[in-house]
Each structure stands twice: as structure tokens, then as C-alpha cells.
Amino acid sequence: MLTIRQDLVDAIVAHARADHPDEACGVIAGPFGSDRPERFIPMVNSARSPTFYEFDSGDLFRLYRDMDLADEVPVVIYHSHTATEAYPSRTDVSYASEPQAHYVLVSTRETGPDAGPYEFRSYSIVDGQITEEEINIV
Amino acid sequence: MATVSGSDVRDRPPDTGETPAMVIEVRIPTILRTYTDGARSVQGSGATLRELLDDLETRHPGMLDRIVDEAGLRRFVNVYLNDEDVRFLNGIDTELSDGDVVTVLPAVAGG
Numbered sequence: 001m002l003t004i005r006q007d008l009v010d011a012i013v014a015h016a017r018a019d020h021p022d023e024a025c026g027v028i029a030g031p032f033g034s035d036r037p038e039r040f041i042p043m044v045n046s047a048r049s050p051t052f053y054e055f056d057s058g059d060l061f062r063l064y065r066d067m068d069l070a071d072e073v074p075v076v077i078y079h080s081h082t083a084t085e086a087y088p089s090r091t092d093v094s095y096a097s098e099p100q101a102h103y104v105l106v107s108t109r110e111t112g113p114d115a116g117p118y119e120f121r122s123y124s125i126v127d128g129q130i131t132e133e134e135i136n137i138v
Numbered sequence: 139m140a141t142v143s144g145s146d147v148r149d150r151p152p153d154t155g156e157t158p159a160m161v162i163e164v165r166i167p168t169i170l171r172t173y174t175d176g177a178r179s180v181q182g183s184g185a186t187l188r189e190l191l192d193d194l195e196t197r198h199p200g201m202l203d204r205i206v207d208e209a210g211l212r213r214f215v216n217v218y219l220n221d222e223d224v225r226f227l228n229g230i231d232t233e234l235s236d237g238d239v240v241t242v243l244p245a246v247a248g249g
Contacts, residue, residue: 025246047247054247057216057223064167064243065221079248091249095214097169 002102002122003136004028004037004076013118015042016080016106020113023053023080024106029067030075037075037102045079052091053079076122078104085109086119088130096125102133159183160236162190167243173201187217187224187232190240205242206230214245 008028015024025045028037041063046056055063067073077098081089086105088096096103107119124131165179174180180198184190195202205215210230217224218241224232234240 027246043246052247052249054245057225057245060216060243060246061218061221061223061241064241077246089249091247095245095247097167097244097246099169 001134001136003138006137008037008040009137011040012078012106016108017113020108021050021082022048023082025053025079027074028076029072032071032073035075050082074098074101076104077101080106080108082108086121088123088125093125093128093130099126162234163239165241169244170201170204173198184234186234188230190234214247216243216245
């Protein structure tokens with residue numbers, strides 16, 4: 001189960017809407033071992049694409065360096081789908097490399113950049129296996 | 139007159155024609171720590187990144203294949219020399235120096 005604060009959910013959704021129709025992506029870091037997402041870190045999608053996302057390589061290096069220094073891990077790794085449902089694609093599964101992380105997907109296909117209904121779902125992706133998990137918003 | 143004492147010469151290690159041993163720290167991402175008994179960083183040596191990865195493979199078998207393929211570095215694995223992506227240096231042939239830090243990070247990417 002993913003336990004996450006409402007303001008962090010709102011921040012992810014706002015980022016997804018702002019970058020629509022391109023995919024938005026980012027991380028919420030949290031203390032090592034806590035499984036608690038705390039520090040919202042929106043990332044640039046260096047692919048700037050409606051069907052693909054990738055953290056910029058230099059940004060990725062600094063992200064992991066900063067998390068290491070703060071004894072943090074990427075508790076949540078999020079990205080948006082802008083034309084399909086909030087379910088991991090085959091590409092998402094093949095590049096998933098954080099077995100401890102909660103992979104959050106948001107879909108903006110319904111309303112694009114505007115307010116309204118959205119899908120917000122969370123998964124663990126381990127050894128190619130997708131497991132959807134409950135989300136407990138606090 | 140400058141002199142070199144005989145004892146100084148004898149104290150030098152024999153010249154074998156090899157380069158001096160160098161130590162490179164290699165930072166290992168979570169996903170590859172199964173090859174390092176959970177260690178976050180390991181040490182290796184090599185004049186180039188390719189030699190370093192080959193050296194690591196002798197102690198951490200299986201890890202090499204997760205980082206390189208026939209074409210060189212895998213597209214979705216980033217390798218940094220100190221803080222520079224080696225793709226902007228000389229890729230897998232990037233030269234290394236004693237004391238360098240090499241960081242391996244899988245790309246965070248998807249569709």
C-alpha cells in the first residue's frame with residue numbers, strides 16, 4: 001500500500017496537467033527505510049514526448065547524489081499517461097529499476113490540462129511483474 | 139651536485155613495465171547490488187571504463203551484462219565519471235585515473 005499526503009497527490013496531478021500533452025515525470029523522496037514520500041521533486045522529461053519520458057542524465061545524477069547525501073530513497077516514481085489509462089506500459093515495466101519504489105501513474109486523458117476527473121494509481125514493479133496497490137491518502 | 143643514493147634506488151619497486159595499481163570507486167545502484175552482496179560501492183581498477191568493468195566482472199560475475207551489450211554501454215544505463223555522463227566523454231573507452239569515482243545509474247524512463 002502507498003500512504004501519501006493529499007498535497008503530494010495534488011502536486012503530482014498539477015505537474016501532469018501542466019505538462020499535458022507531454023508526459024510529466026518526477027520523484028517523491030523519503031527517508032531510507034520509511035516508505036514515506038515527503039520531498040516532491042518534479043523532473044524535466046528530457047524526451048518531451050506524449051508517449052515517452054526519461055529523466056535528463058545530468059538531472060538524474062544530481063537527484064541520486066542529493067538523495068544519498070540526505071539518506072533518502074525514491075519512495076514514489078511518478079509519470080503521466082496523456083492518452084491512455086494509468087497503467088504501466090510494456091516500456092514502463094522494462095525500464096523499472098527500483099523494486100522498492102511505488103510507481104505512480106496519472107492519466108490526464110479525460111480532461112488534459114484542465115481540472116476535472118483524473119486517474120491516479122500506484123504499482124510495484126518487480127522482476128517484470130506489475131502489482132497494483134491500494135492508495136491511502138492522509 | 140645532485141646525487142641519488144643507492145638505497146633510494148633499491149627501495150623503489152621493481153619496474154615491471156606495468157602501470158601502478160589504481161583504485162577507482164564504483165557506486166552501484168540498488169538494482170545491481172545483488173551482484174555486490176548488497177554493497178553500495180565497490181573498488182576496481184582499469185585504465186579505461188571497459189577495463190574497469192572487465193575487472194569488476196571477475197569479482198561480481200553477471201554484472202557486466204547488465205551494463206553493456208554488443209554495441210557498448212546499454213542505452214538505458216547511465217555511467218558517470220565523477221559527475222560527467224561518459225556518453226559526453228569517450229563512452230566505454232573513457233580513460234580513468236586513480237581516485238576517480240564511477241557511478242552507475244539506470245535511466246528512469248518509460249512510455
